[in-house]
Amino acid sequence: ESEVLRLSTGCKNLDNLLNGGFRRGTITEVFGESGCGKTQLALQTTLYNWLQGCVYICTEDLFPTKRYEEIKINLSSYDPKVDYGKHIFVEHITEANDLLSCIRVRLPRLLDHHKVSLIVIDSVTAPFRCESTNYIRRAEDLRELAILMTSLAQKHNLVIFCINQVTASFKDSDNVLPSLGLAWSNMVTARLMLKKTLKIADVVSLPKQMHHLLTSNQPIYIRELSTVFAPDLPDASTEFVITSKGLQG
């Protein structure tokens, strides 16, 4: 039985950029400034693959249950009788040590008993913040984390979706840098950059079928996802918007 190679994001433009979605068996990192939409992307990807099983590891905030409930009703196959949280396993972890032991001990057990296709870590950055003065220790821990996750990804054919923040940058700079340094970036299979642009969606930038979104009083900012490196994807970027319905474009 051949399984699909990629997991859809539920957003057409993003899936086109990603050649169908996030690739199984590998680690994909999405980085960007606070509020750019990283959690929205992870949550929507979780929703669209809920039936295949997901582990969502929260290290910053509680799992955004309300938002998950809000976007689920937009699934084309939405059925109010279905429990879309049924195959979602949520973990809340704040310390680097706990994250490592979760991935070393708890996840392998869970994966032996449940079907899972996606593991989200939202974010990898937060647990390592307090270790930031001990760079050697941090690099060792990040390396172990990546090795453990790569082996799980390969063994169970999983998508590992890691969220990363950015280092302090000049405001509005086009050159924000991902956190966690080289030791981490060398271990990631694909790195994607997410941005909230200063462009506001209008009738010119939005396709016709989305013009109804412009009736709200809130400005809708255009977001952009770019490939920074990815072995099997071209250097390219694509645009989308975030509305009450989720990521659209």
Ligand code: ADP
């Ligand atoms: P990050 O994880 O990168 O810090 P988030 O994924 O939490 O950012 O994205 C937050 C943004 O998503 C908000 O600034 C808002 O623009 C958008 N967003 C979240 N919920 C909604 C909603 N219900 N309707 C419209 N936009 C929303």
